[in-house]
Amino acid sequence: MFNSIRGIVSAKSGEAVFILSGDIEWDIAMPANDIQELTLNSECRVFIWLYHREDQMRLFGFISEKRRTTFLELLKVEGIGPKGAVKIIGGISQDDLEKALEAGDLARLEAVPGLGKKTAQKMLLSLKGKLVSAQSTSVGSSPYNDLVEALVGMGYDRRAASEALAKANAGTDGANLSETEREKLLFKEAIMYLSGA
Numbered sequence: 001m002f003n004s005i006r007g008i009v010s011a012k013s014g015e016a017v018f019i020l021s022g023d024i025e026w027d028i029a030m031p032a033n034d035i036q037e038l039t040l041n042s043e044c045r046v047f048i049w050l051y052h053r054e055d056q057m058r059l060f061g062f063i064s065e066k067r068r069t070t071f072l073e074l075l076k077v078e079g080i081g082p083k084g085a086v087k088i089i090g091g092i093s094q095d096d097l098e099k100a101l102e103a104g105d106l107a108r109l110e111a112v113p114g115l116g117k118k119t120a121q122k123m124l125l126s127l128k129g130k131l132v133s134a135q136s137t138s139v140g141s142s143p144y145n146d147l148v149e150a151l152v153g154m155g156y157d158r159r160a161a162s163e164a165l166a167k168a169n170a171g172t173d174g175a176n177l178s179e180t181e182r183e184k185l186l187f188k189e190a191i192m193y194l195s196g197a
Contacts, residue, residue: 003048006043008044012038012040016028017035029082035090046061047062047063058082076126087114088112101131106120106121109123161190164189168185
């Protein structure tokens with residue numbers, strides 16, 4: 001429905017930012033560390049997600065698509081709602097969060113404000129391998145990142161999807177194929193690797 005809002009930062013607080021876009025001023029809830037990166041009276045682009053319930057609507061914003069993806073992954077963890085997810089990613093950098101999840105560093109997660117031991121454990125179980133940047137893998141160009149995202153959307157682990165695409169890329173001779181045909185072939189081969197075929 002919405003992907004992002006571009007406009008001027010007209011005001012900000014500890015929990016929200018106001019962005020003037022045309023004649024509309026948007027009130028957008030954001031993680032604290034994202035808000036700090038925005039400068040008053042300067043132009044910005046914020047990636048958004050609309051929370052809609054019968055009794056309320058709220059826009060949540062993030063300085064990058066990756067931050068929004070992290071937020072959406074956190075919402076899949078039992079016991080974490082939108083406000084909790086914003087507070088969690090507002091209390092830890094993206095890199096630190098990814099490293100803590102990959103290393104199984106429960107103590108680092110528990111140090112995040114508002115994150116208790118049980119929820120931190122659920123995060124480790126649910127998110128390990130899912131937030132690793134696709135750009136840190138050997139399949140780094142944009143089309144392959146899109147393929148990684150498609151595989152993650154099908155339920156595959158991000159790291160496993162990246163590794164499967166790297167294997168498919170290494171084992172495929174696509175010299176005579178168009179880019180679209182090559183992507184289709186790599187996608188098919190990656191699924192075969194992932195399914196153990």
